[in-house]
Amino acid sequence: MGIVLDNLSKIESLPGGGLALATSDSLINWARTSSVWPLTFGLACCAIEMMAAYASRFDFERMGVFPRPTPRQADVMFVAGTVSKKMADPIIRIYKQMPEPKFVIAMGGCANCGGPFYDSYAVVKGVDRIIPVDVYLPGCPPRPEALMYAVIKLQEKMRKMTVKGGLGATPLQAAGSRKLI
């Protein structure tokens, strides 16, 4: 079926073909990194760049990044934009609805640290104050290429996950996802 196995490390084809051996870690991680499904979720102007990344010019889907309309099917949440305090509780709720293992990319200066709204009365100064973040992506807003780079970084992180390590939730996630305010 034309499945590209180039990225599957530790693969071993037996002579004669028809059978391949690989470790379960590399198989699972290969599947996981090849289908990073984000939540269709945007907060502010960074979401416009995120939409551009999904659209035809940048075509995020060639990396397996295919937006899902429900947190139940999503692996990663792009927090694309300013997190107002009124939005904080819905974000925590959505995050809790996502199945494990789940990842968060904080996109743009606002989601990283509050950005230009660092002293605002209404803005959460960084989404990592409410949910654990895996990749911080700076920029105001970051270009679609930068978002792709963040996903590549996240894929690097995913490749380090092991079955032995509890199917991997990263240490950050294992500690953080159950300690939400």
Add this chain to the structure above:
Amino acid sequence: MTADEILAKLQASFPGLVKSEAPVKEYPTWTVPAESVRVVFERLRSKFSFDYLDVVTATDWSGPINPKGYPQSPAVAAGAAAAPSATAKDIFEVVYLVTALSTGMRLCLRCEIPRKEGASVPSLYGIFMAADWQEREVYDMFGIHFEGHPNLKRILTMETQQGYPLRKDYEHLPDKFD
């Protein structure tokens, strides 16, 4: 019918309604006393076809104001005595902008109320649909109560917000997200 003619007709019923000294942009600007806000807008809508409420907003005129006219916090000029400004007044000013869509005429009405906790003006709810959310926003930011509004609660900030952010004396208290 020009704005001045409308004003003259209204003044027969509402002598408190006067022309403002400083107009807002190029709009005909009137100052209306708080007690007759609702009846004036009812009359404007029914008799003069002002059927669209563009904006309800407010101004906090208290505090020192620098010569350029921009409000300046006393904390900014640390040590320096805050010079009292001629334009500083201890009032809230509620500002309404209404349009007659048939003629394109636009009016600005201001209503000055004493600046205190629980300052209130009559609500325009029931005359203009747009008044609902806009008055909630003014309440959210300035703490001005709109008498007769059926659902006057915060609209933009979270429910646990302390104080009213656009007041000059607002001080932010850290909440669980800070």
